[in-house]
Amino acid sequence: MKWLVTGGAGFVGSNLIASILSERPDDRVVVLDNFSASAYDEFASAPPLAQAERLAPDAPVWDANRTLGVIEGDIRDMETVERATAGADIVVHLAANTGVGPSVENPRLDSEMNIGGTLNMLEGARAAGVKRFVFASSGAPAGLTEPPITETIAPRPASPYGASKLAGEAYCCAYAVAFGVPTVALRFSNIYGPRSWRKGSVVATFIRQAMAGEPITVNGDGTQTRDFIHIDDLTRAIRLAATTSGLSGELYQVATGCETSVNQLLALLQEKFEAAGLPAIKRRQGERAAADVQRNFADASKAAQELGWRPQKDLSEGLAETLDWFLHYRRD
Ligand SMILES: NC(=O)c1ccc[n+]([C@@H]2O[C@H](COP(=O)([O-])OP(=O)(O)OC[C@H]3O[C@@H](n4cnc5c(N)ncnc54)[C@H](O)[C@@H]3O)[C@@H](O)[C@H]2O)c1
CATH class of the missing domain: 3.90.25 (UDP-galactose 4-epimerase; domain 1)
Structure with missing residues (x-):
């Protein structure tokens, strides 16, 4: 399988790619990242990500001899998106304006990145005929809703970030129905774990x-309460959402329920x-x-039933590992 991971140099992306390379050694990965919230040297500092190769603007994106390629580019640039998506089997779309604070400071930029950028990625995925498009959403679309949050509650975003992620979910559903792009949107709860040094979480x-x-x-x-999920549980959910057959236009809460x-x-x-x-x-x-x-906490029974996913890491154990x-x- 050929995976394109947008925002792949960030916290979730780098952990996801490390897990793909160790769990699925025959797969290849390409990252599309503008390094606005990450640094190439940090991303590629240790195995298995140290094998990353930065791609020149004219280099072939999917070279059979390269396991991990990196395109430095922006999801708001359609030409870059077309180059990155052509030939991909799976797109995991993580690149975003992340978090509530930045969206309150600059709602227009948040919309350009999270709505415009997601639309570009869906258009690229449609043209490329990908097998699966996984979108990173969050608990924020649910907003002012009494928890536990489920996939069926009426969303009431409390921030521009919640609104833009909700729009991303809506476009994923629309692209599945209107164009047959097999999309899955995952609502991540609050993620913690290794490689989160730069995060404001x-x-x-x-x-x-x-x-x-x-x-x-x-x-x-x-x-105030949150549902803290360990990054290893989260990346396993992304891999299952990307590879479980028959999914299209689906939405899943990915959370511990605690x-x-x-x-x-x-x-x-x-x-x-x-x-x-x-x-x-x-x-x-x-x-x-x-x-x-x-x-804020969520009920992930739908992911348990349909993806066979359940969180495994206890918060106390996960925090000790993270501090280490x-x-x-x-x-x-
Ligand atoms: N970390 C969490 O707790 C959490 C919770 C819910 C949802 N999410 C979502 O998961 C996804 C990944 O989050 P993360 O914590 O890894 O964030 P992160 O900031 O660590 O990584 C995001 C990556 O995207 C890149 N990026 C940003 N804008 C870009 C653009 N316009 N073009 C190309 N690349 C761009 C950044 O350089 C960075 O490497 C995001 O969509 C986020 O909204 C995260």
């Missing part, structure tokens, strides 16, 4: 702040810091953003 930010000896900023009173408050997360992290012999975590109060929902990765990353 709560786990990565807390670990970075605490490692720097700074107080951890908790926005609001810390009672509701964890920021205060509970902090207590667990404190344990891990103590176990690693690190100083106690200090806490400081921050402002709660208006677009931040109070409770951060400590090694800083030392390397």
Whole structure:
């Protein structure tokens, strides 16, 4: 199988590609990334991603002797998208303006990236006749909905990011019905794990702040809840969504179903810091953003039934592993 992964140099993408290369050694992968939120040297710093080859503008994209190629380019540029998608079997579309904060600061850019960019990728996938198009959505389209979130709730986005991801889901459904592109949209819950050094997510930010000896900023009173999923569980769900036969126009929640408050997360992290012999975590109060929902967790029974997917990693174990990765990353 030939996989095109947009945003492949980022947190989810680099973990996904490492998992494809180890689980499916005969497959080939091409990354399309503009490196706006990642760096080539970091991406290709360690095996199995160290075998990456940067592709010159005139180089063939799918060379039988190359396992991992990288196109430096933007999903908003249709010519680049056409070059990248031609010949691909599977497109995993991860490149995006990620997160609520940046979308509130610049809703137009968020729409250009997440709606315009996704439309470009679907057009490229349609022209290429791909076997599967997997779209990275999020819990944000559900927005102001009483959890647990399911695929059938009426979405009420609370941020431009939620609105643009909802539009992406809608285009995936429309391209499946109108043009027969076999799409699957996955609503990822809050992902944590190795290779998240650059992320502004709560786990990565807390670990970075605490490692720097700074107080951890908790926005609001810390009672807000999230559904924290380990990156290895998430990448397994993406591989299943890409390779399970017969899916088209589907939407799946990819989540643990466990509701964890920021205060509970902090207590667990404190344990891990103590176990690693690190100083106690200090806490400081921050402002709660208006677009931040109070409770968020999801029911992934549909993914269990139709993809045979279930989360396997417990949060406590996953946080210990993540802290270990951060400590090694800083030392390397
Ligand atoms: N990390 C999470 O907790 C989470 C949760 C829900 C959904 N998601 C979604 O999963 C996807 C991957 O997230 P991530 O955490 O790996 O993000 P990330 O920021 O680590 O990676 C995104 C990658 O996309 C690239 N990119 C951004 N804009 C681009 C453009 N216009 N053209 C080409 N490349 C571009 C960036 O350089 C980066 O390498 C995103 O679509 C995100 O919205 C992530």
